[in-house]
Amino acid sequence: MTGPLDGIQIIEIANVVAGPSAAVQLADQGADVIKIEPPSGDIIRKSSKTGLPPTFISCNRGKRSLTLDLKQAVAREILWKLIEKADVLIQNLRPGAMERLGFGGEQLQKRNPRLIYLSISGFGETGPYSKKRVYDPLVQAVSGFADIQGEGIHPKMIRTIIADKTTAVYSAQAVTAALYHREKTGHGQRIKVSMLDAMISLLWPEGMAPFTFIADNGVIPPPSHDKxxxxxxxxxxxxxxxxxxxxxxxxxxxxxxxxxxxxxxxxxxxxxxxxxxxxxxxxxxxxxxxxxxxxxxxxxxxxxxxxxxxxQLFENPQIINNEIISELEQPGVGRIRQARPAARFSGTPAKKPRPAPSLGEHNVEVLSEIGFTKEEIDNLLASKTIT
CATH class of the missing domain: 3.30.1540.10 (formyl-coa transferase, domain 3)
Incomplete structure (x- = not known):
């Protein structure tokens, strides 16, 4: 059996963690994710000589990689061919970048009215912070998480990229909700998720409890113990x-x-x-x-x-019982560990995690699927449209 999203094709134009992690959750559930990378690759590949550092593997397992130099017109036409038959497009480029490439929301809707178009940003697409280059600590700082970690003494960052990963979970859920809406209506739609929105939403239930009742004026209780x-x-x-x-x-x-x-x-x-x-x-x-x-x-x-x-996680009896951690072979690296998808489906169980792609590993395969001949693919390689 295949996962619940079997038959759904997703185009990903995303780097680092938030966008790729959202897409990998959908790939884990059976979607076919085609990762569009520049000839130099996702920037996180550069943190390893192999081009397959641990974080990249975890955020991109089970995907297919297609390299496209989107500065070239022919590469943009290839992307249009993919988008026209895709179900979902996920991107986390800086606000305005897709429009400058000619892939704005209106153009996308016109070429594929059924497309679910997810845009992930740091602080949002408008406003005084919208043009900032953003990494996880900035969002922790602005969202209140550094404050609550500091317990009123000295602000502290959470020692994991929680803003990226939280945004990915919200984003993946939003995509599946939009797919359900499309199933009922036949219409696609655009989704916007900012890391700032996601983190403040995550903080709210108890972290912002002192500020929930407006009349309380935000009386903050003394910090709690670690337990x-x-x-x-x-x-x-x-x-x-x-x-x-x-x-x-x-x-x-x-x-x-x-x-x-x-x-x-x-x-x-x-x-x-x-x-x-x-x-x-x-x-x-x-x-x-x-x-x-x-x-x-x-x-x-x-x-x-x-x-x-x-x-010690690998020896804990509950973790072993749940079979949370699996092992697989990653070409070019060797045996690796990955966490299994958290959701277990009884009727449509997803496959175990699959390897992450090498850069451009699926160029020929993907281009052949959209009608390119071997000669045309060779010409694209010669012109460095693909690598």
């Missing part, structure tokens, strides 16, 4: 919100006297006295091993988990 505790041989996380969980915590840590402490009698009081509460818990937890405490906490139905180093 990470050092044990005799590592780290665990554990928390108790409800009264029953607090009771279980006290019993697991062998401090039943905390149940009679008036400072911790209710959830509100426990929050008000969280500094001393966490100090007491930390002193208790550091006296024994992670396994001992996790067993005791589980026995008392207290939410808890080990804090794993990234290298």
């Amino acid at each position: 990470i505790f050092k044990t005799a041989d590592g780290y665990i996380t554990a928390g108790a919100v409800s009264d029953s969980e607090w009771k279980g915590m006290c019993e697991a840590l062998k401090h039943p006297e905390w149940l009679n402490d008036p400072r911790f009698a209710t959830q509100q009081l426990r929050n008000a006295n969280k500094d001393i509460r966490y100090e007491l818990m930390a002193r208790a937890i550091e006296t024994n091993t992670s396994d001992k405490w996790l067993t005791a906490l589980d026995d008392n139905d207290v939410p808890c988990a080990p804090v794993l180093e990234r290298a």
